[in-house]
Amino acid sequence: MALDEKIYDLRREKLKQIAALGQEPYPRRYEFTHTVPQVLASFSGQSGEELEKERVNVRAAGRIMAIRLMGKAGFAHLQQGGERLQIYVKKDAVGEKGFELYKLLDLGDHIGVSGYLFRTRTGELTIHVEEITFLAKDLLPLPEKWHGLTDVELRYRQRYVDMVMNPEVREVFLKRSKLVQSLRRTLDGHGYIEVETPMLQSIAGGAAARPFITHHNTLDIDLYMRIAPELYLKRLMVGGLDRVYEINRNFRNEGISTRHNPEFTMLEFYQAYADMSLVMDLTQRLIEQAATDVNGTTKTKWGETEIDWAASNWKRMTMREAIIHYWPEKAGARPEMADFATHDLVAKLVKRFNSGHSHVAYNPQEPAGKTIAALFETAAEEHLTQPTIIYEFPAAISPLSKNKPEEPDWVERFEIYAGQMEISNGFSELNDPEEQRRRFEQQLQERERGDDEAHQLDEDYVRALSYGMPPAGGVGVGVDRLCMLLTNSPTIRDVILFPLLRPEQNTQDAPPAEK
RNA sequence: GGGCGCGUAGCUCAAUUGGCAGAGCAACUGACUCUUAAUCAGUAGGUUGAAGGUUCGAUUCCUUCCGCGCUCACCA
Numbered sequence: 001m002a003l004d005e006k007i008y009d010l011r012r013e014k015l016k017q018i019a020a021l022g023q024e025p026y027p028r029r030y031e032f033t034h035t036v037p038q039v040l041a042s043f044s045g046q047s048g049e050e051l052e053k054e055r056v057n058v059r060a061a062g063r064i065m066a067i068r069l070m071g072k073a074g075f076a077h078l079q080q081g082g083e084r085l086q087i088y089v090k091k092d093a094v095g096e097k098g099f100e101l102y103k104l105l106d107l108g109d110h111i112g113v114s115g116y117l118f119r120t121r122t123g124e125l126t127i128h129v130e131e132i133t134f135l136a137k138d139l140l141p142l143p144e145k146w147h148g149l150t151d152v153e154l155r156y157r158q159r160y161v162d163m164v165m166n167p168e169v170r171e172v173f174l175k176r177s178k179l180v181q182s183l184r185r186t187l188d189g190h191g192y193i194e195v196e197t198p199m200l201q202s203i204a205g206g207a208a209a210r211p212f213i214t215h216h217n218t219l220d221i222d223l224y225m226r227i228a229p230e231l232y233l234k235r236l237m238v239g240g241l242d243r244v245y246e247i248n249r250n251f252r253n254e255g256i257s258t259r260h261n262p263e264f265t266m267l268e269f270y271q272a273y274a275d276m277s278l279v280m281d282l283t284q285r286l287i288e289q290a291a292t293d294v295n296g297t298t299k300t301k302w303g304e305t306e307i308d309w310a311a312s313n314w315k316r317m318t319m320r321e322a323i324i325h326y327w328p329e330k331a332g333a334r335p336e337m338a339d340f341a342t343h344d345l346v347a348k349l350v351k352r353f354n355s356g357h358s359h360v361a362y363n364p365q366e367p368a369g370k371t372i373a374a375l376f377e378t379a380a381e382e383h384l385t386q387p388t389i390i391y392e393f394p395a396a397i398s399p400l401s402k403n404k405p406e407e408p409d410w411v412e413r414f415e416i417y418a419g420q421m422e423i424s425n426g427f428s429e430l431n432d433p434e435e436q437r438r439r440f441e442q443q444l445q446e447r448e449r450g451d452d453e454a455h456q457l458d459e460d461y462v463r464a465l466s467y468g469m470p471p472a473g474g475v476g477v478g479v480d481r482l483c484m485l486l487t488n489s490p491t492i493r494d495v496i497l498f499p500l501l502r503p504e505q506n507t508q509d510a511p512p513a514e515k
Numbered sequence: 516g517g518g519c520g521c522g523u524a525g526c527u528c529a530a531u532u533g534g535c536a537g538a539g540c541a542a543c544u545g546a547c548u549c550u551u552a553a554u555c556a557g558u559a560g561g562u563u564g565a566a567g568g569u570u571c572g573a574u575u576c577c578u579u580c581c582g583c584g585c586u587c588a589c590c591a
Contacts, residue, residue, distance in 0.1 A: 003560055004525045007542060066551070073548035090548060107541070121549050144526035144540045146552050151526085153583050165526095208591045254590050255516095361588090373591075397591050415591090425591075453591080502582075
């Protein structure tokens, strides 16, 4: 029998003994006067004398994270809300039965206590317990109290244990909640309404990615988990909801990395009668406000460096300017704007770029715009630590954006980069149904060339545009990545409560079945 | 998918050139009415990720597999 099974059985036995003392083994509720953080916040300023003079009675509950027994008295620490409060249990004060109960408690158990506050000889604020109420048993042993849980795999697989042992994990997810609140508040303040659109879609549109496929039994049809809500939100533009947003999950059937989880949270918002530059400004304010709401300042740590989200620190440049600006010295003289003009010139540019150390995969079959985008990512992305807006994207990789009037191969699209990551993407929405159909058809050609991430043709979307969509600007913001940046988390798994892992093979860690 | 690395008690980690698999915490028994990584005395806990190979002998060397991490590719 494995050790933890022995402990499990032993603790079940203790639970029976606890019940024999007249305690409910799984009671329903506990009335408390203070949470642990409230006790600490309210009475940390009071001296021992003050507490003695005017007795403060409290009832509080928490999980036992440390316990010390000394004959006929003992101390323990209760953890709740990420904070710990000491309790002092004396046989004289809790009585024979109360002390029997105390001796049956284990690390990890939940209890409620009532008593009065005092300060110990060393000055620690402590509850002098008069009554213990048993609340729930921890049947499996918690990790070691000093080193805690560090095994990365276990931390993700058993996030509940991770959160008990590592208070900073709790902090990250509290900040994540504040981040999402902030995004909602800003958009609500601008007159946006929040909507929910389908996650099960018969055509996975709105982005270039491989989808998850699922099946509906009654209709007997295959469906896709959505890769983006974009096309549905724009249908709402047609329908007359002039400002909409959605914060929810997207699913992309692609690699897992420190920046990619197969399901991730995206904010998308659309505003009628707006163009790229308007939503660009709004997005910048949205993010600056989120940084302030989450951390109380526009400055956040990012590894060894610091990111400043204040408006004055944002940079803006076009994609072509960024390639020129970050052109590596080893690749010779910087290109000029004219060098991006034709397929042949771009091919030459790649050749020069690859003559330096870097390497951009180049396929002469693909449109020049695609190559330019690859060039940008290789040359510039790693330099973009401070918030930077890159705008004017090639039309070839932007089937849903509106063209620049004077340069039809380029579109009014931008992306926001920070911490070497793309965190946002927006554009002037293409609302000409015939142009949209042509773009979809180009994507179909890409698909036939073997690009299985090329956009699918969505006939109903073209039909919706044919009813007339007002001019509009739209933006997507990667909430997980923004959360990484605002909490200094190097991997996306640290900001997703239950990141996708391969399912567990053995069941050794599972609790034994009921006997 | 490629490359590199890791996997030893519930947890955190040791183990000399290939030579008896160990410690701390957690657990159990006992002592202790102001401790706080409580202390003291004792006890128990292992198919060293799995399978195979080399060897008198494998945690250690080799092969394959499984899992995880880092990284590259992929990811508009």
